[in-house]
Amino acid sequence: MPPEPGTADDFESGLKPLWLRAQAGDEAAYRECLGRLAVRLRGYLRRRMQSLPDDLEDLVQETLLALHLQRGTYDPDVAVSAWALAIARHKLVDLWRRRGRRDALHDAIDDVDESLLVAVPQEADTQRDLGRLLEELPAAQRTAIVLTKIEGLSVAEASRRTGASESAIKVQVHRGLKKLAALVREG
Numbered sequence: 001m002p003p004e005p006g007t008a009d010d011f012e013s014g015l016k017p018l019w020l021r022a023q024a025g026d027e028a029a030y031r032e033c034l035g036r037l038a039v040r041l042r043g044y045l046r047r048r049m050q051s052l053p054d055d056l057e058d059l060v061q062e063t064l065l066a067l068h069l070q071r072g073t074y075d076p077d078v079a080v081s082a083w084a085l086a087i088a089r090h091k092l093v094d095l096w097r098r099r100g101r102r103d104a105l106h107d108a109i110d111d112v113d114e115s116l117l118v119a120v121p122q123e124a125d126t127q128r129d130l131g132r133l134l135e136e137l138p139a140a141q142r143t144a145i146v147l148t149k150i151e152g153l154s155v156a157e158a159s160r161r162t163g164a165s166e167s168a169i170k171v172q173v174h175r176g177l178k179k180l181a182a183l184v185r186e187g
Contacts, residue, residue, distance in 0.1 A: 011081060012079050012081050015080050016080050019074070020076065037064065038060055038064060040084070041060050041064070041088050042060055044085060048092060049092070054168075059088075059092065063087055067084055133180055136180075137176050137179055141173070141175055144158060144169050144176060145173055145176045145180070147161060147169075155169050
């Protein structure tokens with residue numbers, strides 16, 4: 001009895017022959033197989049990465065690369081999709097571990113007290129001091145702060161203007177404000 005269309009068995013029954021042909025050197029089958037797997041991986045990872053949507057495509061590509069590098073370890077007795085999802089799970093756990101360690105080093109974005117940074121650019125001295133402080137920041141942080149906090153653009157507008165993602169703009173503003181606050185305290 002053939003598998004019911006749309007089921008996991010149906011996906012696997014179409015994938016496995018492609019993968020076996022790819023393993024035998026058929027480049028067209030390999031491309032088709034990776035394309036099908038990429039679609040399946042996006043769905044699988046999207047559900048598990050709702051808090052990290054900006055990392056989705058990177059993780060899909062990282063998983064596809066791992067599949068490519070590990071293709072020699074594939075056991076034909078195992079479903080290709082199960083093997084691929086196991087690799088994706090390992091890549092996802094690695095990402096969570098990396099993010100957990102890195103995120104633990106940063107305060108939440110709402111923890112920066114912006115009132116410490118309020119500057120009214122009415123006086124030349126104040127504007128000059130603000131300019132000096134901003135010069136201490138990396139260019140991406142400075143640009144994000146100038147666009148959102150001084151020029152008053154929304155994060156989406158700043159993102160469009162710079163070409164950086166909205167998440168990147170938020171992170172740059174957060175890090176820049178935190179550094180400015182530290183510079184003011186040292187000052």
